[in-house]
Amino acid sequence: MIKIGFTYDLKSDYLKAGYSEEQAAEFEAPETIEGITNALKLLGFDVDPIGNVRQLSDMLHQGKSWDLVFNISEGSNGLSREAQVPALLDVYHIPYVFSDALTLALALHKGYCKHVVRDSGVPTAPFFVVNNADDIKDINLPYPLFVKPVAQGSSIGVSEDSRVVDFASLECSVLKRLELFNEPVLVETYLSGKEYTVGIIGNGAEARVLGMMEVSFKQGEDEAFYSFAHKAEYEKMVEYKQVPEHIEQKCSKTALDAWKALGCRDGGRVDVRFDDNEIAHFIEVNPLAGLNPIHSDLPILARMKGISYLQLIAMIMQTALKRIGINDHAIDNNINSLLR
Numbered sequence: 001m002i003k004i005g006f007t008y009d010l011k012s013d014y015l016k017a018g019y020s021e022e023q024a025a026e027f028e029a030p031e032t033i034e035g036i037t038n039a040l041k042l043l044g045f046d047v048d049p050i051g052n053v054r055q056l057s058d059m060l061h062q063g064k065s066w067d068l069v070f071n072i073s074e075g076s077n078g079l080s081r082e083a084q085v086p087a088l089l090d091v092y093h094i095p096y097v098f099s100d101a102l103t104l105a106l107a108l109h110k111g112y113c114k115h116v117v118r119d120s121g122v123p124t125a126p127f128f129v130v131n132n133a134d135d136i137k138d139i140n141l142p143y144p145l146f147v148k149p150v151a152q153g154s155s156i157g158v159s160e161d162s163r164v165v166d167f168a169s170l171e172c173s174v175l176k177r178l179e180l181f182n183e184p185v186l187v188e189t190y191l192s193g194k195e196y197t198v199g200i201i202g203n204g205a206e207a208r209v210l211g212m213m214e215v216s217f218k219q220g221e222d223e224a225f226y227s228f229a230h231k232a233e234y235e236k237m238v239e240y241k242q243v244p245e246h247i248e249q250k251c252s253k254t255a256l257d258a259w260k261a262l263g264c265r266d267g268g269r270v271d272v273r274f275d276d277n278e279i280a281h282f283i284e285v286n287p288l289a290g291l292n293p294i295h296s297d298l299p300i301l302a303r304m305k306g307i308s309y310l311q312l313i314a315m316i317m318q319t320a321l322k323r324i325g326i327n328d329h330a331i332d333n334n335i336n337s338l339l340r
Contacts, residue, residue, distance in 0.1 A: 002328050004045045005059075005066035005094075007073040007085050008033055009052045014076070025154040026074045028292075035293035039313040040070065043338075044331040052076070053084045060092055068324060069096040072288055079151045079183060080105035082288060097320040099265045099287040107262060107285050108151050110186045117282050120261035122254060124282040125275075127188035130174050139170065144190040147173040149181040153286070157181055163190055191281055193274025196243060198255035199289075199301045201267045201315050203323050207259055209252045210267075210315070211305035213297075214241040240300060250280040258282045265323065267316040269298055314338050 011027035033049070040047045048066060050056050052073055069089055075081025083101035090101060099107070107113050111129035118124050128139045129150060139145075144165045149157035157177055164170040170187070177185045199210035216239045243251065255270035264287045271283040290296030293309045302312045314335045321327070 001044065001046045002067045002326060002331060003048065004040060005048050005050045005056075005069040006033075006037065006040070007050045007052070007056055007069055007071045009074050009076065013052075022156055025156055028072065031294070032072075032290075032292045032296075035309060036070065036072070036291055036313065039310050040317070042310060042334075043314055043317060044328070044334045045317075053088065056085060056088060060088070065092070066094060067326060068320070069094060071096045071098055072291060074153065074288065079109055082108050095324040095326075097266055097316065098268070099263070103263045103265070103287055107264070107287050108153070110148070110150050110284055111184065113262065113285065114186075114188075114282070117258050117261055120257065122257045122261060122282050123279050125189040125191055127186060130178070130185040130187060133175060133178065136171055136174055139187055141187065141189055143170075145170060146188050146190045147177065148186055149177050150184040150186045152181060152183075154290075191273040191275050191283075193276065193278070194247075195271065195273045195283070196247070196251045196280075197297050197301065198251050198270045198272060199267075199298050200255060200259050200264070200270060202319050203265050204260060206319075207256055207264075209256065210298075210307070210312075211301045212243050212248060212251055212255075213301045213304055214243055214247075216241050240304065242304065247280075250274075250278075254280040254282055258285060262287075266320045267298070267312075311338055 009027040010033070011024050011029055014024040014027050037047050037049065050059060050069070053075060071085050073085040075084045082104040086096060086104060087101040089096050106116065111127065114124050114127055126141055128141060130136055130139070144163055147162050147164060147170065157180070161169070161173050164173050174185050174187065195215045196212050197215060198212040200207055201210045202208050217237065251272045254272050258270055262285060264285060267289065268285065268287040269289040270285045272280045273283050274280055289298040291299065293299055299309055299312060318335050318339070
């Protein structure tokens, strides 16, 4: 039987440590840990819950090891925090599910990520990274613009004042985020079209689109965008819609091209938004996509395609095992029978 470790950050631990709801938004609820653990066990894996990077470090120091690790740990500090667990596992030659340290660090920094995507020929909005207040005067992009922290997930730091229409509002929005998050701020051309999120399974040339959905706003705002408030109360504020075929084709190309350019692995999500000319632009990638069985975007869009949560985890594990080169006849049979 394949022994699999499971790394994650429990939200309640960070709330107890004094984090706000927004600061702890990326961390996991108990039902996520339970859902993933149960799915892996049903597939035939021997699951060993580990916890966060500090707990992983302690276990490795004690001599513990696993055939592979299912890693969804977001980390808690620094611009490359999502790379902490993969980097540590690399030191011990322990393979893991999802992207490596390089890709996770790159993807978390939206500015560096957009440089790579743009240089690979994938459409993405023109942008500028503000490192300090003196940089604001050097921004030379046409309004309206969009402002967000460079390395936050779950739309943290995205709110009503992210869309700016003049220098005064731009300066106010950027300075606020520099102070709140103590990290660079991304400023980019605002894309006025519809927004889509694309689920991807697989690696390299074998990567494929699992499904996608339009992110539509129930209140019908003309200039709406997927903010932290929208994600926190998505059942009240957001409607997820099926995507027409001609839009699906454009989103698929942008998402897959970005996925491959960044070296993402096994499964995740790419967010895409259209401009006035109906060109699908890369917004950002989530190579550690949320896996809450009910509330996370990737399981939601899978359900819209008739794919159960267990089947989703099976697809992720199937592509990871193939990439790593681990074979187990019983588990292969379990996955294949589930995905027939």
